[in-house]
Amino acid sequence: MRIICLGTTGFMPSDTAQTACYLLPEVGVLLDAGSGLYHLPEYLQTHELDIYLSHAHADHTSGLEYLFASFVAWNIRTSSQSLSEESIGGFVRAANASVRKTSIHADEATLAVVQPKCHELPFKWCVLQTHESLPNNGRLTHFIMERNTIGYRLDWPGHSMAYITDTVARPTAPYVERLSGVDVLLHDCHGPDALSGLMERIGHGHPLAVAQVAARAQVKRLIMIHHSPFEELDYSADLERARQIFPSIEVGYDGMEIDF
DSSP: OEEEEEEOBOSSOOSSOOBSEEEETTTTEEEEESGGGGGGGGTOOSSSOEEEOSOOOHHHHGGGGGHHHHHHHHHHHHOSSOOOTTTHHHHHHHHHHHHHHOEEEEOHHHHHHHHHHTTTSOOEEEEOOSEEEETTTEEEEEEEOGGGOEEEEEEETTEEEEEEOSSOOOTTSGGGGGGTTOSEEEEEOOSOGGGHHHHHHHTOOOHHHHHHHHHHHTOSEEEEEOBOSSGGGOOGGGHHHHHHHOSOEEEOOTTOEEEO
16 A cells, blocks of 8 residues: 655645645545645546545645546546547546546535535535445544544554644644554644744644654654745754654655555
């Protein structure tokens, strides 16, 4: 199984990174749909998607507006036909069919905000269930975190991952036990330890606390994501100390491919 990081920054895109979007191409699952979704045609393997939203902020949902265009681009990219006046209609029809088959999964509060913004797109809008079935005998579970964002855990026989964004990293928080033993943890890490108070006020993590979460949950790999687009919030100087708590730390970047 692979995770492809299509967008790893938060708040707004930058010259080096797009906002939150993570694809599991083999099973057609997308975690959040920020501006990183524009990378989707490069990696898409399925004619439809199940998209799981963590919350309604634009840096996690803006890409829904151009999912149709992404399907068109993918159809052109993968077709044996060249783009022409005669072939474009077929590419558009196929993209419309894919949009109609795509399901957007979120809690009721998120759907209430996002669905009206995308009213012209015929997605299937689905309220999150306690357990969601995934292809290849997988299962997705969700849990509510601080500030009412949704965290996700995805399990298949022999491998697992979790996705945590837009929450304060607290090693004693209830969500930490839901991460226990996962192979890969994608966790929000927005700014440096020196500004831990600011990170807490704006609902994000910093390296020391995120490392403590990973250590307490006994995960195998930690990928730090949802970086601030502002250079003033760079946390690279804190990584050495964080790795003393949890050695297996990597910093996510756009285009990163993670096998688990």
